Each structure stands twice: as C-alpha cells, then as structure tokens.
Amino acid sequence: MERVRLGKTDIETVPLGVGTWAWGDSLYWTYGKDYDSSQIKSAYDAAIAAGITLFDTAEVYGWGESERLIGQFIKPGDRPNLHLATKYMPLPWRIQPQVVHDAITHSLERLRLKTIDLYQVHQPCAFLMSQKTLLTALAEEVKQGRIRAIGVSNYSAKQMREAHDILAAHRVPLAANQVLYSILDRQIETNGIRDTARELGITILAYSPLAQGLLTGKFSLTRTPKGARQWIPRYGADGIAQIQPLLRVMRQVADQYQRTLSQIALNWLICQGQGAVIPIPGAKNAAQAEDNAGALGWTLDRVDVAAIAREARACQPKS
Ligand SMILES: NC(=O)c1ccc[n+]([C@@H]2O[C@H](COP(=O)([O-])OP(=O)(O)OC[C@H]3O[C@@H](n4cnc5c(N)ncnc54)[C@H](OP(=O)(O)O)[C@@H]3O)[C@@H](O)[C@H]2O)c1
Numbered sequence: 001m002e003r004v005r006l007g008k009t010d011i012e013t014v015p016l017g018v019g020t021w022a023w024g025d026s027l028y029w030t031y032g033k034d035y036d037s038s039q040i041k042s043a044y045d046a047a048i049a050a051g052i053t054l055f056d057t058a059e060v061y062g063w064g065e066s067e068r069l070i071g072q073f074i075k076p077g078d079r080p081n082l083h084l085a086t087k088y089m090p091l092p093w094r095i096q097p098q099v100v101h102d103a104i105t106h107s108l109e110r111l112r113l114k115t116i117d118l119y120q121v122h123q124p125c126a127f128l129m130s131q132k133t134l135l136t137a138l139a140e141e142v143k144q145g146r147i148r149a150i151g152v153s154n155y156s157a158k159q160m161r162e163a164h165d166i167l168a169a170h171r172v173p174l175a176a177n178q179v180l181y182s183i184l185d186r187q188i189e190t191n192g193i194r195d196t197a198r199e200l201g202i203t204i205l206a207y208s209p210l211a212q213g214l215l216t217g218k219f220s221l222t223r224t225p226k227g228a229r230q231w232i233p234r235y236g237a238d239g240i241a242q243i244q245p246l247l248r249v250m251r252q253v254a255d256q257y258q259r260t261l262s263q264i265a266l267n268w269l270i271c272q273g274q275g276a277v278i279p280i281p282g283a284k285n286a287a288q289a290e291d292n293a294g295a296l297g298w299t300l301d302r303v304d305v306a307a308i309a310r311e312a313r314a315c316q317p318k319s
Contacts, residue, residue, distance in 0.1 A: 001051050001296055004275040006083075007175030008201045009149040011117055013083050015270050016296050017054030017280040018047045018289065019207060024065025029284075030227040031062065037069060039285040044073040046286035048082075050293030056178070056205065056280045058087035058122055059107050067110035074112065084111060085118035085205075087153060087178075090125040090134060097129070097137040104146055120151035120178055124159045131159075132166050139170035151176035151205070157192030164200050174202055181206035181277070183215055183250075183265055183312045184234075184243065189272075198276060206269050209279035210292075214240070215265035217247045242315055249311040253304045259294065264308070266295035271305050 003012045022029040023040045057066045067086060074082065086107050088100060107116060119138060124131075141147045152163050155177050164174040177197055181188050181204060188194045188204065197204050210216055213225055214234065221237050229235040247261065254264045262281070269279045283289035
C-alpha cells in the first residue's frame with residue numbers, strides 16, 4: 001500500500017488514519033449509551049487488520065479515556081508499525097513548561113507507551129505560556145526521545161509559520177497541522193493554510209473528514225444523528241436537504257468505482273494532497289473502520305474529483 005511521510009520526519013504511514021475522539025467520550029458523542037468499549041476494540045482491530053497505522057487521540061478525549069482504551073488495545077505485535085498521535089491542550093492556567101512534561105508523562109502512562117510518535121498542540125493558545133516556551137519544551141522532549149515528532153492543530157497559516165520557525169531554531173521540523181477539512185469544509189483551500197503547509201512541507205491531518213457522518217449519506221430527513229450533533233443546524237432536516245445534490249453526484253461516482261460514499265469522501269481528500277493530506281475519520285465499530293479503510297489502494301480520476309468539488313461549492317450555506 002502507498003505510504004506517505006509525515007512532514008519532513010522519518011515517520012511513514014498509509015495516507016489514512018483513525019480518529020478516536022468518540023472512544024470514551026460521552027460529552028459530545030454517546031459513548032456508553034449507543035456503543036461501548038467492545039465495539040471500539042473491534043474498530044481498532046479492524047483498522048489494524050486493514051493496514052491502518054496512524055491513530056489520533058488527545059489527552060482531553062473522554063478525559064483520558066480514549067488514550068486509556070488505546071493503551072489497552074495495543075498488542076505487542078502492533079507496535080512496530082503503529083503511529084500514535086495525541087494532543088496537549090494549552091489551557092490558560094497551564095503556565096509553567098513543567099506542565100507540558102507532566103502531560104506527556106500522563107499520556108505515555110495511559111497509552112502504555114515509551115514514545116509518542118506525533119505530539120500535537122490541540123489549539124493555539126498563548127495566554128500565559130508563549131508559543132516559544134511551549135514549543136521549546138516540546139523540542140526538548142524530541143531530544144529526550146519521549147516524542148518523535150511535533151504537530152499543531154487548528155493553527156492559522158500565520159500561527160503555523162511561527163510554530164515552524166520556532167521549531168526550526170531547534171532543528172526540529174513542524175510535522176503536521178491538524179485542521180477541519182472535508183468536501184463540505186474547504187476553508188483551508190482559501191485561507192492560506194493549505195498553501196503554507198505545502199510551502200513548508202507540513203502534512204495536513206484532515207479532521208471530521210466525513211463531516212461527522214453527513215458525507216456517508218446515511219442521514220435523511222427521517223434519520224438524523226443522535227447526541228450533540230442534533231443541535232447543530234447542518235445535521236438538521238434543512239442541512240441534510242441542502243446537501244442532497246452533492247450526495248447524488250457522489251453516489252454516481254461511487255457506483256462507477258463500486259465504492260461507498262465514505263470511501264469517495266476520504267479518497268477525494270487524499271487526492272487533494274498528493275501525499276500531504278491524511279484524513280483521520282472516526283470509527284465506532286468494525287464495520288465503519290473497514291468501510292473507511294476501503295478508501296486506500298485506489299485513486300479517483302481528476303474529472304471525478306473536480307465534479308465533486310463543483311457540486312460541493314454549490315451546496316455551501318449562503319452567508
Ligand atoms: N483537533 C481537533 O480540534 C479535532 C476536532 C474534531 C475531530 N478531531 C479528530 O478527527 C477525528 C475525526 O473527526 P470526527 O470524529 O469529528 O468526524 P468524522 O470522522 O467526519 O466522523 C466520524 C463519525 O462518523 C460516523 N462514521 C464514521 N465512519 C462511518 C462509516 N463508514 N459509515 C457510517 N458512519 C460513519 C461515526 O458516527 P455515527 O455512527 O454516530 O454517525 C463516526 O463517529 C476525531 O476522532 C479526532 O481524532 C480533531
């Protein structure tokens with residue numbers, strides 16, 4: 001299977017990961033109510049069996065439960081090929097660099113690992129601890145070997161460039177910027193993030209690549225999502241009605257390739273980056289993990305990529 005490099009690091013992965021926000025989270029997702037740890041474990045096992053090597057978590061997902069579950073699932077044989085990405089939340093009261101080192105210690109304990117492959121700053125926040133202090137602490141951790149690579153998340157083009165420059169002074173590359181990117185969320189194509197990432201050799205990790213299920217085509221006016229999504233307009237009846245023309249085009253393409261809508265949505269993203277965009281779809285069970293992994297190993301034709309992009313533009317909410 002095709003492999004891509006994470007930024008300018010020596011980490012190589014297939015161009016698709018698994019996002020694990022829903023693993024243990026009952027604040028936004030409905031963990032413990034509609035699905036449980038046994039289904040999540042089957043999602044993990046199915047992803048590994050399909051050749052996925054990158055798993056994305058965060059210290060705040062399920063207040064550590066996502067990391068804890070992954071730590072329980074990893075089998076000794078998995079580790080050599082596995083790439084674990086987690087995140088540090090720069091809360092305003094986290095002032096001293098020592099909290100960064102402590103956060104890494106706690107993530108390593110929950111994950112039952114000695115090294116984190118990609119450690120990301122969850123969002124830009126320079127309230128009392130400056131970016132320079134935070135990123136310098138992370139660069140030290142790379143030198144200590146507790147993390148292999150550094151990433152950021154939700155950083156603007158300008159913030160990404162600043163982070164890149166701070167790390168460059170320590171001879172550490174900024175490997176990735178994890179941002180919202182899907183057929184329905186294409187802001188990074190015009191706000192400078194995609195172009196700056198290309199210029200600096202930074203990988204885009206595309207989060208919510210299925211628009212939290214909308215692009216799987218499974219929702220309808222009579223089947224809307226559960227949990228917190230039900231309060232967000234795009235998942236309501238009007239939002240679902242609005243994207244039907246896009247889903248129709250995606251279905252035609254899916255039929256042509258004998259693929260599912262999820263696979264079309266994820267392959268479309270992979271096609272955008274030529275190795276520089278890695279979608280990290282969430283999966284709550286084996287069926288979803290297997291379906292999503294089917295986005296690997298083939299490529300949409302340029303004509304179909306363009307047709308989907310055109311229709312997606314027409315579906316954007318009017319401001
Ligand atoms: N850095 C950040 O600020 C940030 C923010 C958001 C997400 N993320 C990361 O990105 C990952 C993915 O984003 P996301 O979970 O928000 O959205 P997503 O990947 O677009 O959607 C995931 C959800 O879609 C449904 N789904 C997934 N695969 C499916 C399939 N094949 N068929 C049918 N339904 C399917 C599942 O929910 P249902 O079954 O309930 O519909 C699943 O939980 C997260 O897990 C997290 O790691 C990061």
